[in-house]
Amino acid sequence: MKIALFIPCYIDQFYPQVGIATLELLEKLGCTVHFPEGQTCCGQPMANTGCERDAIPTYEHYVKTFSGYDYVVTPSGSCAYHVRKHYDIIEQTGAVQHLRKRTLDLSEFLLDVLKVEHLDACFPAKVGLHQSCHGLRGLRLGPGSERNLNAPSALHTLLSMVEGVEIAELERADECCGFGGTFAINEPDISAKMGKDRIADHARAGVEVITAGDMSCLMHLEGLLRRQGSPIQVKHIAEILNTKA
Amino acid sequence: MSKAHILKAIQAAKPVPCPLPVVPVFEAETPPTREIFGSVAAQSGSRVVRAEDFVGLATAVRTIYPKDISIATPLRAIQSDIDLQQASPADLNGVDVAVIPAQLGVAENGAVWVTEADCVHRVLPFIAQHLVLVLPEDRIVRNMHEAYAQIKIDDTGFGVFIAGPSKTADIEQSLVIGAQGARSLTIILI
Amino acid sequence: MKEHATKAAAFIQDEARTNWHDESLWFVRSKRDKAAHGIPEWEQLRELASQIKDHTLSHLDEYLEAFEAKAKENGVTVHWAADAAEHNRIVHSILQEHNARRIVKSKSMLTEECGLNEYLEEQDMEVIDTDLGERIIQLKEEPPSHIVMPAIHLKKEEVGELFHQKLQTKKGATDPQYLTEAARQHLRQSFLQADAAITGVNFAIAETGGVVVCTNEGNADMGTHLAPLQIHCMGIEKILPKAEHLGVFTRLLARSATGQPSTIFTSHHHKAKEGGAMHIVIVDNGRTTQLGRPDFRNSLKCIRCGACMNTCPIYRRSGGHSYDSTVPGPIGSILTPGIDLKKYSGLPFASTLCGSCSDVCPVKIDIHEQLYKWRQIIAEEGHLPTAKKQSMVMAGKVLSRPGWYKMAGKSARWVTRWLPRPLIYNPLNTWGKARELPEAPKESFQEWYRKNRSAS
Structure with missing residues (x-):
């Protein structure tokens, strides 16, 4: 099984530890992981702003960089969703079709491909799980509170495998944090308010660490937490799953 | 012609x-x-009682509502204080209690099907201060699919599912019973 | 373009009120969840509703003609209006024919969209909105802020003050029970005196030629059954093929809207009352244009339950008026650009694309996907602000060139690490208004990888 690791641009630049945790975790689980040189971004920032035409060279670069692997694994539900959902505007070559099926979020890869059932990880803390929207409602990594379906979310399942983790009960299980890519810049007031409200929910539940499958949501929440001087930490779920028992 | 234009x-x-x-x-x-x-x-604010617990329909109505009120009903079993055939719709404004036979009840939402033929005046179930619907117990179906399978919505010029007393929550989401229509709904099962 | 952001920022200034608004609507969303989750076949019903609407839209002309024929058989007069102006003229002429001057109206987003009230008032007619929420905002001379709960943005103190001025209630009285009773007394007189009643339409049944009107207050019925003339105004998309399909839609509508198992009154009108007259006005007003847009025609499935507003984290915190359109919220943001792309070019951006709207939608409209698609059209047609467009062109160039990307990343990290705080957190940095920037690490993941794993 040839596995490529895709580390999205903002993780690469600002949260290298998330990339490292993802790589180490996959290696720990026996995978040989390739990290294709020259990778950049999935193109979502332009596309979500309405400029998907300007994103086409980035899409093509992604396809060129990641062709020839069985799976592309990324610690971002949002980027995986973007490749799978929105790479429909470029020519649907075999390589594109393959990548639109096989670009997977880390949690999907762990549960659906590796069929992970337990992890040797330990993280003694009260953890608040933030369900990033693109993972939850785009990739369907969980049922979502709106729909009448009964199934645990992928992130919940994985966190439950970590010793010491206590998952907090939130009042609003999966409300958006307000990041939304360029939304955070276009509507800074609403965006910040949404983030503050999410944080308040976690704080009420006594959360010590907020985790998510998307670092972008956490970057937004961390920015607010640090401004507030809050002791609550943020950690990508890969960092928790990669802790040592 | 806009019709032709729209269809095209x-x-x-x-x-x-x-x-x-x-x-x-x-x-x-x-x-x-x-x-x-x-x-x-x-749960929708209706009261459901059985006629047999009151030794009959007329007693039930008179027991639930005090005696000195005006009743309008097409039912022969109950004395009507107003002659529905003679009255105009606006004449019904003073009615305290309307007692109307109903065709069908729906278990999933507590709705009851009433037609124009049952009311004499369409406005009667809405304009009366209080509404009593008389429903045969064996006419309760499971859900709206069954209900629509059993009724014919155009049997008469007007038919309505009534699922409780008139209500509103338009002021700060506070539930208030008795908006424009009946202030209470009693369903008497016979 | 920035309209929504500006209005939202103004709304949010009063944080306590924003929280109150958010929680009021979240309460409705929670009730909706409870009601929906109580129906095991809920997801199946949504799928059925969606498919029934798909089918109906693909045969819309046939169903409309069948509907008209049947309605005529029932003695109902059917009119067709291409746009808002024609709709208003038709309604006016029907009223004139019947010498009607005092009109009671129940809630209808279509007549709101067409500006019927203002039109009729200009013709010296008296129009009274009879839904309590609608009456409140009519007295307050404001547009509705929500399609199901038009006065959801107002506090009881404000309603109390308004009623004190307009309906002579006691000064300082704020009890909803008391205020509702005052409205009841006041509206009852209007019902009894009305010459005509106008309603919207929730569903129109092709098979029987009848219309279905749903209310909780019973105001539509008080109007139509007392006034000698009843007029029902409907968009062309309200058609359902058969009565049996009402089973699917009535199960979804109230649960989605307010979490009730049913609206209190689900009224089926087929013929005029004895001695009365019944008219139906079928309106296009841009709907056929929307039908011709494959990416957006799905929006015509909407049954106006408002669930997407109640769940929308932006709507809840910005209020309905921030959208400046008859239908606000997520559904409004995909309907309005089809009517005036330039004017409403900001609305598809008033979203994080979280997708909650699509998942609560009882007819499975892919709302957030349409928002994404409108954004593409808005950019293509040149309605993005220049600076934004240029920054996206630049980003597109950088992110498709590994060398440029590496350099840009390095300098961004350098800037956030070494530049003095006041230079970074300046007024142009909207991110930094309420948030810290991420702490820039010394090396990127790619740099770490080259050092630590380059051998492999």
Whole structure:
């Protein structure tokens, strides 16, 4: 099984530890992981702003960089969703079709491909799980509170495998944090308010660490937490799953 | 002519034909009992009673509502204080209690089907201060699919599902019973 | 373009009120969840509703003609209006024919969209909105802020003050029960005196030629059954093929809207009352254009339950008026650009694309996907602000060139690490208004990888 690791641009630049945790975790689980040189971004920032035409060279670069692997694994539900959902505007070559099926979020890869059932990880803390929207409602990594379906979310399942983790009960299980890519810049007031409200929910539940499958949501929440001087930490779920028992 | 214009625009714009799905029979695990109907109706603010507990319909109405009120009803079993055949719709404004026979009850939402033929005046169930619907107990169905299968919506010029007393929550989401229509709904099962 | 952001920022200034608004609507969303989750076949019903609407839209002309023929058989007069102006003229002429001057109206987003009230008032007619929420905002001379709960943005103190001025209630009285009773007394007189009643339409049945009107207050019925003339105004998309399909839609509508198992009154009108007259006005007003847009025609499935507003984290915190359109919220943001792309070019951006709207939608409209698609059209047609467009062109160039990307990343990290705080957190940095920037690490993941794993 040839596995490529895709580390999205903002993780690469600002949260290298998330990339490292993802790589180490996959290696720990026996995978040989390739990290294709020259990778950049999935193109979502332009596309979500309405400029998907300007994103086409980035899409093509992604396809060129990641062709020839069985799976592309990324610690971002949002980027995986973007490749799978929105790479429909470029020519649907075999390589594109393959990548639109096989670009997977880390949690999907762990549960659906590796069929992970337990992890040797330990993280003694009260953890608040933030369900990033693109993972939850785009990739369907969980049922979502709106729909009448009964199934645990992928992130919940994985966190439950970590010793010491206590998952907090939130009042609003999966409300958006307000990041939304360029939304955070276009509507800074609403965006910040949404983030503050999410944080308040976690704080009420006594959360010590907020985790998510998307670092972008956490970057937004961390920015607010640090401004507030809050002791609550943020950690990508890969960092928790990669802790040592 | 706008009609021709609109139809032409639709023909040019409409998508390729999509099939009409068959609505399956949704078999709830529980039968459509009086108990389920009663508890769901109660949640919407209706009161459900059985006539036999009052030794008959007329007694039930007179017991639930004090004696010195005006009643309007097409039912022969109960004395009507107003001659419905003679009255105009606006004459019904003073009616305290309307007692009207109903055709069908729906367990899943406590709704009751009433037609123009049952009311004499369409406005009667709405304009009266209080409403009593008289429903045969064996006419309770499970859900809206069964209900629509059993009624014919154009049997008369007007028919309505009534699922409780008139209500509103338009001021700060506070529930207030008795908006424009009846202030209370009693369903008497016979 | 920035309209929504500006209005939202103004709304949010009063944080306590924003929280109150958010929680009021979240309460409705929670009730909706409870009601929906109580129906095991809920997801199946949504799928059925969606498919029934797909089918109906693909045969819309046939169903409209069948509907008209049947309605005529029932003695109902049917009119067709291409746009808002024609709709208003038709309604006016029907009223004139019947010498009607005092009109009671129940809630209808279509007549709101057409500006019927203002039109009729200009013709010296008296129009009274009879839904309590509608009456409140009519007295307050404001547009509705929500399609199901038009006065959801107002506090009871504000309603109390308004009623004190307009309906002579006691000064300082704020009890909803008391205020509702005052409205009841006041509206009852209007019902009894009305010459005509106008309603919207929730569903129109092709098979029987009748219309279905749903209310909780019973105001539509008080109007139509007392006034000698009843007029029902409907968009062309309200058609359902058969009565049996009402089973699917009535189960979805109230649960989605307010979490009730049913609206209190689900009224089926087929013929005029004895001695009365019944008219139906079928309106296009841009709907056929929307039908011709494959990416957006799905929006015509909407049954106006408002669930997408109640769940929308932006709507809840910005209020309905921030959208400046008859239908606000997520559904409004995909309907309005089809009417005036330039004017409403900001609305598809008033979203994080979280997708909650699509998942609560009882007819499975892919709302957030349409928002994404409108954004593409808005950019293509040149309605993005220049600076934004240029920054996206630049980003597109950088992110498709590994060398440029590496350099840009390095300098961004350098800037956030070494530049003095006041230079970074300046007024142009909207991110930094309420948030810290991420702490820039010394090396990127790619740099770490080259050092630590380059051998492999």
